[in-house]
Amino acid sequence: LAFEDPSAFRVKSLGELLRALGVFRLCSFPVLVNNCGKLMSVARTLLGRRGFSLLLRPTVYAQFVAGENESEISQSMEKMSSLGLRPMLAVPIEEDLGESTREKRYDDNMEAMLECVRMSHSNAWCKDPMMQLKITALLSPELCVKLTTLIAQQPYDLDLLVRAMDGETVSFPGLDEKEAAHFLCSLKRFNKISEASVNKVRVLVDAEYTYMNPALSLVTMAMMKKFNKDGAWIWNTYQCYLKESRSLLLDALSLSKNEGFCLGVKLVRGAYMDKERKLAEKEGRLDPIHKSWSNTND
Known part of the structure; x- marks a missing residue:
């Protein structure tokens, strides 16, 4: 599978590709990666359990979890x-x-x-x-x-x-x-x-x-x-x-x-x-x- 070949992405929707690009960009910042646990804890406190879920599930969670x-x-x-x-x-x-x-x-x-x-x-x-x-x-x-x-x-x-x-x-x-x-x-x-x-x-x-x-x-x-x-x-x-x-x-x-x-x-x-x-x-x-x-x- 060569990622230079566009057919490698044929099973992905435009939304999924944009999400992947966004998550990839976020993961390129060491300050975010090194402090992700603390940031998630703060976000959970500020947004509440439901708000935190609504933010994470369609983004980072969906990117890395099969289902x-x-x-x-x-x-x-x-x-x-x-x-x-x-x-x-x-x-x-x-x-x-x-x-x-x-x-x-x-x-x-x-x-x-x-x-x-x-x-x-x-x-x-x-x-x-x-x-x-x-x-x-x-x-x-x-x-x-x-x-x-x-x-x-x-x-x-x-x-x-x-x-x-x-x-x-x-x-x-x-x-x-x-x-x-x-x-x-x-x-x-x-x-x-x-x-x-x-x-x-x-x-x-x-x-x-x-x-x-x-x-x-x-x-x-x-x-x-x-x-x-x-x-x-x-x-x-x-x-x-x-x-x-x-x-x-x-x-x-x-x-x-x-x-x-x-x-x-x-x-x-x-x-x-x-x-x-x-x-x-x-x-x-x-x-x-x-x-x-x-x-x-x-």
Whole structure:
């Protein structure tokens, strides 16, 4: 699909194109992007819930969200398919440090993802449907950070996580009782989503920040070991802007061969460049990001 070709926009109305241009222009102002949360909070206070909804729904919300119900989502997906694009449903939920919620919220997120699996499988958007999954929508980011520290010192065996997914009571080295209970609940959530999607919908697990990615990969690899026996139904994401991406991918390939499962891989540029660099500078670490696009090809 080439955007220089006017036919790429044939499924868009003039109003939709003008809206897209307007939102794109707004997103080009750093002051708006960096303070969008505060601005939205002020707007909600001044306009009220109804006024805020009337302003946002037909503009920013409509630009980035496929729809509010299955019918609207189907229409958006069918438009993409008609252009030769491969649509992928995503539940845009993730957490960072300090944003953890309770098990009920994580369970609600799981139900939303299960609904994504159902819609992706039951609609004819494409022959090989996919969906996106964020680990921190189902597992506390604080625990992800702790797990990252723990497995750097003493790697967890994938079989341990697989047994936990199967409902077996296991002991996780380095975790206290509360942390272990939450991790067990989270692994069961991942298991439910994987069971619902295997042989139906490919689940592409997103990478997030470097200070928690090892834990995310650990969980994803455990899902792969259990469910990627006859095909790559669970995929992990590798951020090519990271200097360590090549070695991480080679390690994953070696692990999949040794453990006997299919490795699912999604390669992306990466979306957290600015924060990763600022954090590395603040902590006195080397910049984990490649200096240029050409460096990612080495």
